[in-house]
Amino acid sequence: MIPGAFAYHRPSSVKEAVGLLAQFGDDGRALAGGHSLVPMMKLRLATPANLVDLGGIADLKGVRADGNDIVIGAMTTQHDVIGSQLLGDKIPILRETSEQIADPQVRYLGTLGGNVANGDPGNDMPAVMLTLNATYHVMGKRGERRIAAREFYQGAYFTALEAGDVLTAVRIPVPAAGHGYAYEKLKRKVGDYATAAAAVVLTMSGGKVAACSIGLTNVAETPLWAEEAAKILGGSALEPATVKRAVAAAEKITAPATDARGPAQYRTKMAGVMTARALQRAFARAHS
Ligand SMILES: Cc1cc2nc3c(=O)[nH]c(=O)nc-3n(C[C@H](O)[C@H](O)[C@H](O)COP(=O)(O)OP(=O)(O)OC[C@H]3O[C@@H](n4cnc5c(N)ncnc54)[C@H](O)[C@@H]3O)c2cc1C
Numbered sequence: 522m523i524p525g526a527f528a529y530h531r532p533s534s535v536k537e538a539v540g541l542l543a544q545f546g547d548d549g550r551a552l553a554g555g556h557s558l559v560p561m562m563k564l565r566l567a568t569p570a571n572l573v574d575l576g577g578i579a580d581l582k583g584v585r586a587d588g589n590d591i592v593i594g595a596m597t598t599q600h601d602v603i604g605s606q607l608l609g610d611k612i613p614i615l616r617e618t619s620e621q622i623a624d625p626q627v628r629y630l631g632t633l634g635g636n637v638a639n640g641d642p643g644n645d646m647p648a649v650m651l652t653l654n655a656t657y658h659v660m661g662k663r664g665e666r667r668i669a670a671r672e673f674y675q676g677a678y679f680t681a682l683e684a685g686d687v688l689t690a691v692r693i694p695v696p697a698a699g700h701g702y703a704y705e706k707l708k709r710k711v712g713d714y715a716t717a718a719a720a721v722v723l724t725m726s727g728g729k730v731a732a733c734s735i736g737l738t739n740v741a742e743t744p745l746w747a748e749e750a751a752k753i754l755g756g757s758a759l760e761p762a763t764v765k766r767a768v769a770a771a772e773k774i775t776a777p778a779t780d781a782r783g784p785a786q787y788r789t790k791m792a793g794v795m796t797a798r799a800l801q802r803a804f805a806r807a808h809s
Pocket residue numbers: 550551552553554555556557558559560575595596621622623624627630631632633634635636638639643644645646682686687688689712713714715
């Protein structure tokens with residue numbers, strides 16, 4: 522339970538952090554809240570020779586509006602997400618999701634950037650980012666690039682980030698006013714990762730679904746965007762038969778592992794149950 526030896530670096534700018542990470546290559550890792558990385562180091566599943574702590578870079582913190590988007594600095598903690606009035610007003614699913622991550626101690630240090638950059642299929646924010654069609658701002662050796670969340674996740678702990686990259690911010694288009702939303706998470710106990718979870722953002726118009734997006738957590742090697750399931754619901758009034766078809770489409774794209782949270786078949790079924798519940802709650806919250 523004791524990590525291997527490492528050198529600690531605390532840059533004060535993104536440029537400096539990128540320089541250090543590029544110099545260290547595979548021997549360096551960015552450190553954010555440390556609540557995924559440090560446990561991995563204690564188990565010796567990660568043995569970086571150099572830790573580049575992003576905690577001293579003021580530019581990486583905070584939430585701001587930018588036209589019709591909201592931009593959240595990568596080092597904004599999950600606790601800060603819960604406390605942000607701007608996010609509560611404009612993208613309340615972020616608060617609802619953050620409240621279901623771990624416990625207050627973890628949320629005080631754990632960051633939004635760390636949660637989405639980590640690549641663990643058990644992390645809750647990535648599926649929400651797919652649902653919201655977020656874009657990640659990444660600074661690397663060759664300058665800044667922007668990567669759609671829907672193209673970022675490639676496998677368990679395998680993302681579009683390259684050696685030397687720092688995720689600087691997450692950009693989210695503000696969903697339509699009056700949208701409904703819900704993040705439904707089944708877990709074995711408070712503070713646990715999801716057995717299965719579903720995010721829904723829904724806009725109603727004249728009693729019909731005008732727009733819908735659905736994401737799934739921890740039921741495959743990557744977070745899933747359930748595009749087909751959402752398409753089935755378009756133009757419907759969420760009649761039970763249509764919801765049943767959408768739920769079946771969501772279940773169909775899952776490929777969970779059998780583990781301590783249950784057999785694969787059960788977790789697939791729970792992904793369906795979470796989808797149905799999230800749809801119901803999002804619908805109840807939406808203004809037509
Ligand atoms: C007891 C416990 C329960 C938990 N339960 C949950 C849960 O239910 N749901 C959930 O989603 N999470 C859970 N977590 C994880 C927690 O939310 C982590 O804080 C989060 O996953 C990672 O964020 P971090 O800021 O701690 O990142 P770190 O642990 O510091 O980093 C994680 C990884 O991302 C990389 N990284 C971090 N920031 C950047 C960046 N800006 N640019 C490039 N790479 C970066 C690091 O190099 C590392 O590889 C739990 C953790 C604990 C200890």
